Amino acid sequence: MAADFKGKVALVAGGTRGAGRGIAVEIGAAGATVYVTGRTTRERQSEYGRPETIEETAEMVTAAGGRGIAVRVDHLEAAEVEALVARIRREEGRLDILVNDIWGGEKLTEWNKSAWEHSLEKGLHMLRLAIDTHLITAHYALPLMIERPGGLLVELTDGTAEYNATHYRLNPYYDLVKTGVIRMAWAHAKDLAPHGAMAVALTPGWMRSEMMLDAYQVREENWREAAKVQPHFVISETPRFTGRAVAALAADPDRARWNGQSLSSGGLAKIYGFNDLDGSRPDCWRYMDEVMEAGKEADATGYR
Structure with missing residues (x-):
């Protein structure tokens, strides 16, 4: 279904790059005003030292047909989040979509390490970046969102509830973060339902974010070259695929049926009929279970 978000206001918290950027652009393409934070x-750069900026994302939103507004916010700082929401109230008087895509843990994660081996300082900071930021943002933003019926909260995570329930995510901190966000969305759903609003957890598949492309030393134009290093990268998808999942969900007048559920970009693509930028429809989490985890040779036939 074609999304029309003219007159709608969205906040994409953590929209500097990756899924947040892809979501902001796709919501903007449907005509929404999108506040992009990071x-x-x-x-001024964060400790990431990356070239992507919130201004760049906001300009992409505007170029796509919406209105992008960049606001620098550290979502661990409650006062900054409170000021952000006060600004949205003052300037727009409403909030229809809240996307919690704040992360920041890529440089903190130590893979395949037990709790006693992983850096305690890095692990606890990861929890703060991925859990506290989402709760702080929800605390201030949801009261504005519920003033009108139909509000949508999307909590971004990694992995579906089904996948994460049976697979250890390679260290206790990361495992707790990504399963915790799913539970957080479920809890928010219980609180939002009486107000005519809803919440879901949403996971991308193996996403070709800017950082992932750099890690494999490829660009979007030649991303398949990365499969020479990691063959299962053949199932990967662009950040815009996740953006299209959010846009399709937000445009569905019957979206409340998803309240509290764990969803994926590939799963929603099957239901709503959208494709990735290259016209394919990757089904990453089914592939992960049936091909990668099963130890089979990389082959995306039938999965995209």
Whole structure:
């Protein structure tokens, strides 16, 4: 279904790059006003040291047909989040979509390490970045969102509830973060339902974020070259695929049926009929279970 978000207001918290950027652009393409937050601006970088900025994302939103507004916010700082929501109330008077895509743990994660081996400082900071930021943002933003019926909260995570329930995510901190966000969405759903609003947890598949492409030393134009290093990268998808999942969900007048559920970009693509930018429809989590985890040779035939 074609999304029409003219007059709608969205906040994409953590929209500097990756899924947040893809979501902001796709919501903008449907005509929404999108507030894009993050810590990296053209004048000031975060500790990531990455070139992507919130201004760049906001400009992409506007170019796509919406209105992008970049606001530098550290979502661990409650006062900054409170000021952000006060600004949205003052300027727009409403909030229809809240996307919690704040993360920041890529440089903190130590894979395949037990709790006593993993850096305690890095692990606890990861929990703060991925859990506390989402709760702080929800605390201030949801009261504005529930003032009108139909509000949608999307909590971004990694892995579906079904996948994460049976697979250890390679260290206790990361495992707790990604399963915790799913439970958080379920809890928010219980609180939002009486107000005519809803919450879901949403996971991308193996996403070709800017950082992932750099890790494999490829660009979007030649991303398949990365399969020479990691053959299962053949199932990967663009951040815009997740954006299209959010846009399709938000445009569905019967979306309340998903309240509290764990969803995936590939799963929603089957239901709503959207494709990735290249016209394919990757079904990553089924592939992960049936091919990668099963130890089979990489082959995306039948999965995209």
